[in-house]
Amino acid sequence: MFLARRLVLAHFWVAFAGxxxxxxxxxxxxxxxxxxxGWVNNxxxxxxxxxxxxTVMAYVLPTLVAxxxxxxxxxxxxxxPLIGLRWAWAGFGLVVAGTVIAAATVAVGRxxxxxxxxxxxxxxxxxxxxxxxxxxxxxxxxALMSINLRAWRKANPGxxxxxxxxxxxxxxYLWAWTSVGAAVEVLVLILPAALGLRDVIDAGLARVLFSWxxxxxxxxxxMPAYIAFYSIVPRAIGxxxxxxxxxxxxxxLFLVFSMPIGLHHTFADPQVGxxxxxxxxxxxxxxxxxTLLTVFxxxxxxxxxxxxxxxxxxxxxxxxxxxxxxxxLAVTFAFVxxxxxxxxxxxxxxxxxxxxxxNTQWVTGHFHLIFGGAIVIMYFMIAYELWPQLTxxxxxxxxxxxxxxxxxxxxxxVLSMPWHLVGLxxxxxxxxxxxxxxxxxxxxxxxxxASAIGGLxxxxxxVLFVYVLATARRTSDSPAPFTFSAPAxxxxxxxxxxxxxxxWVGMMIALTIVNYGxxxxxxxxxxxxxxxxxxxxxx
Amino acid sequence: xxxxxxxxxxxAGFRWSVIALVVxxxxxxxxxxxxxxxxxxxxxxxxxxxxxxxxxxxxxxWDAGATAKGKGSTDVVxxxxxxxxxxxxxxxxxxxxxxxxxxxxxxxxxxxxADAPNLAGQYPEVVHKQMQDYKRGDRGGTFMQTIxxxxxxxxxxxxxxxxNSLPKARTAPARYSDTTAPALVRVGDPLRNIAPCIxxxxxxxxxxGAPWLEGMPGAYxxxxxxxxxxxxxxxxxxxxxxxxxxxxxxxxxxxxxxxxARRDKTD
Numbered sequence: 001m002f003l004a005r006r007l008v009l010a011h012f013w014v015a016f017a018g019x020x021x022x023x024x025x026x027x028x029x030x031x032x033x034x035x036x037x038g039w040v041n042n043x044x045x046x047x048x049x050x051x052x053x054x055t056v057m058a059y060v061l062p063t064l065v066a067x068x069x070x071x072x073x074x075x076x077x078x079x080x081p082l083i084g085l086r087w088a089w090a091g092f093g094l095v096v097a098g099t100v101i102a103a104a105t106v107a108v109g110r111x112x113x114x115x116x117x118x119x120x121x122x123x124x125x126x127x128x129x130x131x132x133x134x135x136x137x138x139x140x141x142x143a144l145m146s147i148n149l150r151a152w153r154k155a156n157p158g159x160x161x162x163x164x165x166x167x168x169x170x171x172x173y174l175w176a177w178t179s180v181g182a183a184v185e186v187l188v189l190i191l192p193a194a195l196g197l198r199d200v201i202d203a204g205l206a207r208v209l210f211s212w213x214x215x216x217x218x219x220x221x222x223m224p225a226y227i228a229f230y231s232i233v234p235r236a237i238g239x240x241x242x243x244x245x246x247x248x249x250x251x252x253l254f255l256v257f258s259m260p261i262g263l264h265h266t267f268a269d270p271q272v273g274x275x276x277x278x279x280x281x282x283x284x285x286x287x288x289x290x291t292l293l294t295v296f297x298x299x300x301x302x303x304x305x306x307x308x309x310x311x312x313x314x315x316x317x318x319x320x321x322x323x324x325x326x327x328x329l330a331v332t333f334a335f336v337x338x339x340x341x342x343x344x345x346x347x348x349x350x351x352x353x354x355x356x357x358x359n360t361q362w363v364t365g366h367f368h369l370i371f372g373g374a375i376v377i378m379y380f381m382i383a384y385e386l387w388p389q390l391t392x393x394x395x396x397x398x399x400x401x402x403x404x405x406x407x408x409x410x411x412x413x414v415l416s417m418p419w420h421l422v423g424l425x426x427x428x429x430x431x432x433x434x435x436x437x438x439x440x441x442x443x444x445x446x447x448x449x450a451s452a453i454g455g456l457x458x459x460x461x462x463v464l465f466v467y468v469l470a471t472a473r474r475t476s477d478s479p480a481p482f483t484f485s486a487p488a489x490x491x492x493x494x495x496x497x498x499x500x501x502x503x504w505v506g507m508m509i510a511l512t513i514v515n516y517g518x519x520x521x522x523x524x525x526x527x528x529x530x531x532x533x534x535x536x537x538x539x
Numbered sequence: 540x541x542x543x544x545x546x547x548x549x550x551a552g553f554r555w556s557v558i559a560l561v562v563x564x565x566x567x568x569x570x571x572x573x574x575x576x577x578x579x580x581x582x583x584x585x586x587x588x589x590x591x592x593x594x595x596x597x598x599x600x601w602d603a604g605a606t607a608k609g610k611g612s613t614d615v616v617x618x619x620x621x622x623x624x625x626x627x628x629x630x631x632x633x634x635x636x637x638x639x640x641x642x643x644x645x646x647x648x649x650x651x652x653a654d655a656p657n658l659a660g661q662y663p664e665v666v667h668k669q670m671q672d673y674k675r676g677d678r679g680g681t682f683m684q685t686i687x688x689x690x691x692x693x694x695x696x697x698x699x700x701x702x703n704s705l706p707k708a709r710t711a712p713a714r715y716s717d718t719t720a721p722a723l724v725r726v727g728d729p730l731r732n733i734a735p736c737i738x739x740x741x742x743x744x745x746x747x748g749a750p751w752l753e754g755m756p757g758a759y760x761x762x763x764x765x766x767x768x769x770x771x772x773x774x775x776x777x778x779x780x781x782x783x784x785x786x787x788x789x790x791x792x793x794x795x796x797x798x799x800a801r802r803d804k805t806d
């Protein structure tokens with residue numbers, strides 16, 4: 001790396017420090033509402049903790065990881081110093097300042113509205129200002145990614161953008177457009193109410209605007225993991241990337257289809273028409289396509305590694321895989337969790353099936369498994385892979401890394417599978433306590449204990465993760481150069497459309513307007529829809 | 540050639556990408572707005588255009604099929620602006636009206652000896668809402684309806700300001716950690732959908748429009764809770780209190796009322 005070493009380290013350390021604190025809060029939540037502990041007397045404390053946990057895990061951790069990884073890719077894949085280093089530090093400063101402001105507001109109990117805001121609940125304005133600063137900081141990153149790519153193109157006319165950078169800029173554009181929904185919600189609807197300028201808020205419109213962000217943000221979280229699947233995993237396990245083009249197709253499909261599908265989060269909302277709910281459900285199904293393409297391509301790439309190592313026959317290559325390699329372990333765990341989580345997601349997006357699990361613990365299980373499981377485990381691998389580049393340390397201790405990955409996988413399964421089960425039985429989510437003395441609930445009590453134990457295993461894994469990173473010592477000033485996966489078919493020509501973003505960004509915006517334009521305009525122009533704002537966090 | 544003009548219709552990749560997206564979008568809309576509504580009776584009863592409008596979330600007539608309005612609940616929308624109080628002259632005007640018209644029942648200092656609610660230190664938006672409900676007939680009470688009918692909006696605002704300026708009978712709300720409080724006050728009963736009293740009435744949180752209850756006469760609280768339970772009193776926004784009290788037993792009502800009416804040992 002050239003200039004970005006300290007910058008990326010700063011991003012990662014703030015991300016992982018926040019992650020460690022937030023995971024402790026998550027485990028506390030599981031403990032106090034399990035039968036192991038009496039009722040939490042003040043449910044406000046519980047929701048305060050949920051808000052902090054969600055805000056850090058959903059906004060701060062993935063944003064900082066995506067930014068830090070993005071800056072690294074810029075230098076490692078384009079092989080030139082980052083342009084706009086000062087701006088990058090400014091963006092980082094905004095994210096940190098926003099995090100501190102939002103976290104302090106939550107900590108003093110003035111913002112227990114959960115990270116999804118839920119108007120007409122209104123928190124202290126400082127909370128939203130903090131979140132806005134985090135987002136504005138990340139917009140600087142978006143601009144820098146675009147500028148760096150443009151400068152590289154100018155210096156390398158006609159060359160194909162490296163796959164990692166292509167995915168990175170896809171993630172940046174995706175985030176830029178998806179954050180518009182929540183930004184409009186906060187600036188136009190929530191902040192005026194939070195600042196006392198308005199007494200009422202159009203909660204229905206606010207929820208629709210938030211749904212614009214709420215689903216695509218998931219793909220922004222997921223992008224670093226997918227970039228790692230394509231551009232790091234095959235190299236790390238000694239294989240070849242089966243198809244570079246397929247990676248590009250998957251990335252641009254995310255760009256087009258991740259935005260205009262968010263209304264599937266509002267299936268139970270009366271203000272949205274059934275027709276639009278169907279259209280969004282149908283397009284949500286489309287988003288499974290790039291994931292299936294990715295699973296296929298990565299499994300094929302892994303098979304190449306197995307065959308290169310002498311594996312034969314229909315399944316012999318599986319045995320020949322480097323199971324001793326942490327990356328092999330991580331990608332396996334990630335795909336198992338992605339499989340369960342993805343199958344659960346297909347149920348969430350189906351209009352009718354959703355009715356059975358809407359607002360139950362099933363949903364909590366789903367997003368913990370797919371984000372906390374499949375994606376965050378790849379965040380770990382990204383950090384492990386980049387650490388020698390960032391700190392000059394030797395390769396990290398394999399035994400500890402593998403133990404950490406195993407703990408994370410087992411912990412996540414023990415945490416989230418009971419949630420899925422009781423979700424089907426109807427256990428509601430976002431509850432500060434359950435009355436286990438009730439004969440109808442008593443048989444489900446063990447599941448909450450099981451999840452609390454799963455959470456404890458995750459805490460151990462998170463501590464181990466930070467320990468491994470913190471104890472890595474510098475061994476040389478010039479680490480071995482970082483490489484990305486080599487394609488199986490070298491010299492394959494990339495179609496020009498898959499080397500640029502114009503068509504896909506155009507489709508993304510057009511489809512969003514088609515799918516969201518009418519509901520937003522109609523709700524915004526409908527009179528008499530505002531309800532009194534309910535300020536949260538009184539005496 | 541394709542490298543030169545990636546965004547041209549002659550480029551097959553571009554052409555098929557656009558066509559595929561348009562076909563998918565149009566197809567989804569046709570299914571969602573025409574095919575699926577066609578199998579629902581309530582969507583199709585007024586023709587194709589109406590069914591498309593309904594699928595878009597815009598029925599031509601919003602209240603078609605709605606049942607006739609029942610007995611009124613409340614028309615007052617409680618917004619934070621109602622919680623703002625006037626200055627010194629508002630207190631003076633409010634005191635003048637209050638001494639003449641309110642003090643006989645509600646006490647000279649807003650603390651009642653007659654089992655009428657204490658008003659000293661009451662939140663202004665609470666007084667405002669109740670007076671407006673009396674004025675419009677949404678809350679029953681022969682005396683109060685008669686008195687409220689003759690008060691202007693400004694009179695009511697001034698009375699609310701005046702009572703808010705007086706010291707409360709008890710200043711510390713019950714907290715969740717106070718184990719002498721009945722369970723319903725502290726933690727409610729989730730399985731019967733009864734929220735804790737202190738979630739709205741102070742202690743854990745105070746919700747706009749929820750009155751200050753500490754030190755209220757017990758007989759008044761019992762009467763109100765029973766009236767909410769039977770529906771005799773129905774001016775609570777969104778039936779909040781009617782829903783809370785529906786599952787409460789006589790014993791629980793007595794316990795909760797007795798707790799809020801408790802006196803400090805020094806009294």
